[in-house]
Amino acid sequence: xxxxxSTTLPEARSAVQTTRLPLATAAVWAVSAAIVGYALIFxxxxxxxxxxxxxxxxxxxxxxxxxxxxxxxxxxxxxFAAIGGYSSAVxxxxxxxxxxxxxxxxxxxxxxxxxxxxxxxxRLKGHYLAMATLxxxxxxxxxxxxxxxxxxxxxxxxxxxxxxxxPFEAVSDRQILVVLSVVVLVIAFAVKRxxxxxxxxSFAAVAGSxxxxxxxxxxxxxxxxxxxxxxAGLASISGSLFVHVxxxxxxxxxxxxxxxxxxxxxxxxxxxxVAGPLIGALIVSILPEVFxxxxxxxxxxxxxxxxxxxxxxxxxxAGVAGAFDARRAA
Amino acid sequence: MSAILEVKNATRSFGGLVAxxxxxxxxxxRGVTAVIGPNGAGKTTxxxxxxxxxxxxxxxxxxxGEDVTDFKPExxxxxxxxxxxxxxKLFQDLTAAENVKVGxxxxxxGGLFAALFQPAWARAAERNSEKTxxxxxxxxxxxxxxxxxxxxxxxxxxxLLEIARALACQPSILLLDEPAAGLNAEESERLARAIRxxxxxxxxxxxxxxxxxxxxxxxxxxxxxxxxxxIAHGTPDAVRNDPAVLAAYLG
Numbered sequence: 056x057x058x059x060x061s062t063t064l065p066e067a068r069s070a071v072q073t074t075r076l077p078l079a080t081a082a083v084w085a086v087s088a089a090i091v092g093y094a095l096i097f098x099x100x101x102x103x104x105x106x107x108x109x110x111x112x113x114x115x116x117x118x119x120x121x122x123x124x125x126x127x128x129x130x131x132x133x134x135f136a137a138i139g140g141y142s143s144a145v146x147x148x149x150x151x152x153x154x155x156x157x158x159x160x161x162x163x164x165x166x167x168x169x170x171x172x173x174x175x176x177x178r179l180k181g182h183y184l185a186m187a188t189l190x191x192x193x194x195x196x197x198x199x200x201x202x203x204x205x206x207x208x209x210x211x212x213x214x215x216x217x218x219x220x221x222p223f224e225a226v227s228d229r230q231i232l233v234v235l236s237v238v239v240l241v242i243a244f245a246v247k248r249x250x251x252x253x254x255x256x257s258f259a260a261v262a263g264s265x266x267x268x269x270x271x272x273x274x275x276x277x278x279x280x281x282x283x284x285x286x287a288g289l290a291s292i293s294g295s296l297f298v299h300v301x302x303x304x305x306x307x308x309x310x311x312x313x314x315x316x317x318x319x320x321x322x323x324x325x326x327x328x329v330a331g332p333l334i335g336a337l338i339v340s341i342l343p344e345v346f347x348x349x350x351x352x353x354x355x356x357x358x359x360x361x362x363x364x365x366x367x368x369x370x371x372x373a374g375v376a377g378a379f380d381a382r383r384a385a
Numbered sequence: 386m387s388a389i390l391e392v393k394n395a396t397r398s399f400g401g402l403v404a405x406x407x408x409x410x411x412x413x414x415r416g417v418t419a420v421i422g423p424n425g426a427g428k429t430t431x432x433x434x435x436x437x438x439x440x441x442x443x444x445x446x447x448x449x450g451e452d453v454t455d456f457k458p459e460x461x462x463x464x465x466x467x468x469x470x471x472x473x474k475l476f477q478d479l480t481a482a483e484n485v486k487v488g489x490x491x492x493x494x495g496g497l498f499a500a501l502f503q504p505a506w507a508r509a510a511e512r513n514s515e516k517t518x519x520x521x522x523x524x525x526x527x528x529x530x531x532x533x534x535x536x537x538x539x540x541x542x543x544x545l546l547e548i549a550r551a552l553a554c555q556p557s558i559l560l561l562d563e564p565a566a567g568l569n570a571e572e573s574e575r576l577a578r579a580i581r582x583x584x585x586x587x588x589x590x591x592x593x594x595x596x597x598x599x600x601x602x603x604x605x606x607x608x609x610x611x612x613x614x615x616i617a618h619g620t621p622d623a624v625r626n627d628p629a630v631l632a633a634y635l636g
Contacts, residue, residue, distance in 0.1 A: 271487055
């Protein structure tokens with residue numbers, strides 16, 4: 056039994072509750088909007104880069120629900136992006152389905168796969184779960200390569216139609232940017248609502264202490280599964296979006312590279328925050344372009360920039376902004 | 386008075402060590418029952434067996450007459466038995482109020498649909514949680530830190546917060562694992578007041594405690610363990626003068 060010092064400091068500090076606008080978080084959104092706005096105005100190459108960043112933001116939002124809100128690790132989310140992407144690709148080309156139908160079918164397949172995979176593996180803890188999910192990503196990649204009758208192996212599938220509903224199609228750079236921006240905003244709004252709901256609190260409880268969560272009547276395995284399904288669903292949607300925007304898919308798209316990039320984005324942006332996935336995806340996508348002029352040393356500069364961000368903003372950009380707002384409010 | 390919890394011949398051993406040996410006692414549906422004993426007497430093991438954190442090798446646990454011996458902690462919580470931990474296990478990233486709101490999990494419902502579309506019933510439930518959480522924080526004297534992150538609360542307040550969170554489940558019996566450990570005298574007194582109020586409001590309380598002053602102050606009934614066996618059971622005064630208890634404590 057150790058006696059610990061007890062102070063009334065926090066009590067006194069937060070006694071006066073002032074409601075100030077979360078300015079720093081608003082600034083993160085404003086910067087994100089400015090970057091997307093720049094791409095909208097100038098189009099061309101900038102629009103392509105930002106479109107990919109927004110697709111990644113969808114994928115990373117899913118990863119953020121599982122890793123940020125629920126504090127679990129998965130290296131295998133690329134598997135669900137692959138299932139979504141290939142479902143869309145095959146169904147819209149070989150079977151001439153409309154994009155939204157293909158995307159929905161992909162979502163159903165991904166959720167079924169996530170349920171089948173998650174049900175046994177989510178009982179594993181810590182690095183066992185991480186290893187199991189890593190295997191799932193690698194297995195899916197191999198299937199995409201080997202199942203040539205459906206996926207056409209390394210050749211990939213081309214001629215995938217653009218995003219669209221009925222007669223409306225998003226063909227130009229700007230139309231695509233607008234559609235993707237709306238998708239990202241809707242997802243951010245949904246994540247915000249989840250965070251402050253009974254479901255979101257059960258995620259946070261599992262993240263905080265599985266033992267305590269269980270004593271409050273929370274079914275820990277089931278809560279993790281719901282979080283995993285959400286993450287898989289968002290990954291699947293991002294895979295579908297990718298193939299429609301690019302018009303082509305091959306196994307390399309959903310390789311380990313995707314997982315590593317997404318991890319950088321979720322940490323740079325801020326694990327467990329609402330704005331994190333978007334700002335993280337934008338920054339990690341833009342940095343290589345910023346350093347392009349440095350030729351040979353661009354990879355080095357890119358690496359140094361990522362490390363510097365994580366040293367000075369260990370909770371990510373949106374995480375630091377949130378902490379700053381909380382301090383001002385207290 | 387009827388018993389809410391009956392422990393019958395509970396036994397738990399680890400290899401050759403019998404940590405809890407054939408212990409039987411019952412906890413009345415009102416009042417405070419304390420389990421005491423020297424270090425290594427098997428208090429924590431007994432507590433974990435009752436809470437479902439570890440399984441029993443033998444014996445039965447009846448909760449309101451129902452056999453819950455092999456129930457997992459979440460199933461026992463659903464039946465009205467909720468515990469706290471000796472080493473506080475709060476949800477560090479949440480505020481004090483949010484921690485308490487997690488405790489309403491069993492008493493509320495709603496999943497993804499309710500979160501995304503916030504139908505009127507879900508919003509009403511959320512407002513109700515908000516208000517009840519405020520009441521519970523008031524009960525343990527933490528109203529002022531409702532919006533403070535649990536991670537930066539002083540230790541004593543963290544303990545009180547864990548009790549408020551457990552109460553949010555509206556348990557019929559609350560198990561407190563050494564609630565006064567690490568508290569200073571003032572905090573300990575505040576804790577004693579809170580426990581008395583909880584018991585007065587009709588929740589049975591079962592606690593393990595080292596702090597004899599606290600036990601003698603608030604317990605109606607005391608169970609004494611030594612080497613895994615029950616050696617005495619009675620009122621604080623009776624137990625205090627029991628020769629077997631004196632022998633166990635003084636050697």
